[in-house]
Amino acid sequence: MPYTRILIHAVWATKDRKPLMQTENRNALIAHIRQIAVEKNIHLLNVNGYVEHLHCLISLKSDQSISTVR
Secondary structure (H helix, E strand, O other): OOOOOEEEEEEEEOHHHOOOOOHHHHHHHHHHHHHHHHHOOOEEEEEEEEOOEEEEEEEEOOOOOHHHHO
């Protein structure tokens, strides 16, 4: 049986890397990203960041692509 694993590392940053995501805002944004991932059947391995950026590690199924899950 074939095995395929597609991992995407996505990074979002604030404009000019301004430190706009304090803990409360960052946690709300992470919760929103997790909810969207559930709704779109995207396996979100990890999401984390700091005051000016967020990282997401996403695992896509073999029938998914970035353009189909956006």
